[in-house]
Amino acid sequence: MGHPPFAVTADLVVLTLTGDELCALVVRRGVEPFLGGWALPGGFVRADEDLEDAARRELAEETGLAPGTVHIEQLAGYGAPDRDPRMRVVTVAYLALAPDLPVPRAGTDAADARWAPVRSLATERLAFDHDRILADGIERARAKLEYSPLATAFCPPEFTVAELRRVYELVWDTRLDPRNFHRKVTGADGLLEPTGRTTTRDGGRPAQLYRRGEAALLYPPMLRS
Amino acid sequence: MGHPPFAVTADLVVLTLTGDELCALVVRRGVEPFLGGWALPGGFVRADEDLEDAARRELAEETGLAPGTVHIEQLAGYGAPDRDPRMRVVTVAYLALAPDLPVPRAGTDAADARWAPVRSLATERLAFDHDRILADGIERARAKLEYSPLATAFCPPEFTVAELRRVYELVWDTRLDPRNFHRKVTGADGLLEPTGRTTTRDGGRPAQLYRRGEAALLYPPMLRS
DNA sequence: GGGTCTAATCGTCAAGATGACGATTAGCCG
């Protein structure tokens, strides 16, 4: 039996919010297989590299995003025997959430890169099993908004309640009542930390600026119902 | 750069409930490294085998559990460069929940196997990074009881409300009010399906027998608060 | 300086969910 050799890759579902939509980063493949097709960013894990380090490295290589501002967490492992026609490859996928929308930059293996609205998922096909991975990543993000402070990962370091609400509305593709949302998030345990300052960048009456609080869990949760 | 070779294993966090405790399956290692030490069950993924298939195979080999009755789901991937002293190994861990407590059986690589109360986690050390994996598995199970029907995976095909409550009490290590719990789970959307039959196996007044409903999500959720 | 606009924030109220706990009930066992 022994242990057959595998290649291991780290692939990324990178999500951000454009003006009015949830978008995922996709890159155009510059090498076979699926040359010219769209795929998730990612690449081989190096011989002496931890999985998450590999994911962070790929993220930096393919986007140039400042590493400090990006939330990253493991999504799942994918290893169907035929998922890569070249050889046996297991990929460990990571979910990354970025607050703003930087211009994607082509990496070593990527001829091109762009933000694809997840709404267009229905029509576009990605290479390998990346459709599935992307769908899993989106679902993870949607689900975690309910019971974790993950939504703040889409926000800049200081943000308003309205900006946080916009995250929920775009990720869940729903409308939320501003008054009830405000009551809820300002009442949630350690979610928001007031900075004392205000901003008018959203227009209208000046809004309080908040920082992410130290809570790891959102209680009470924000249910979609 | 290319793609350095990895070995890939599927390891298992198998949880069950004994009379009064949450227990995890551990096996005594029959081979180096950590020969004679306790570890999670698991083994190498074969050359043409899917990850979950490997996990199911290992589970069957090391326990003899009837495959149909066991809930299994992926937990996470672990791949620190030094997690196995022999070579670079990435493991994809799976979480399995079994309703009853069958006698563990030694597998090919395991000299011995037993159910270890998770309470004894604090004192015992497992091989490799299996302490961490086990802790992650337990935490996953605890968390998923809140918002999914996962607790039913610890129950036989037909079970009473009290048996379901016992699952919550043992996994969370708390006491729950029988009356409020009853109201809650019988009111939850598609959680329970009445069979019409009753049983007195728990003593006292006969209890309704239920089957797992078709709901994939528990709504409203069962919060620990 | 005053009107107008926008969005933030505060209030109110009815409906639903929760936690604490009393009361009743259906089999079992002697």
Place this chain on the structure above:
DNA sequence: CGGCTAATCGTCATCTTGACGATTAGACCC
């Protein structure tokens, strides 16, 4: 039959939620 054990049903005060009205602080225009 009386006592025992749980299951199941009720009650009630409290908390949370959803719907929506009212007020407010700046920006902008004249």
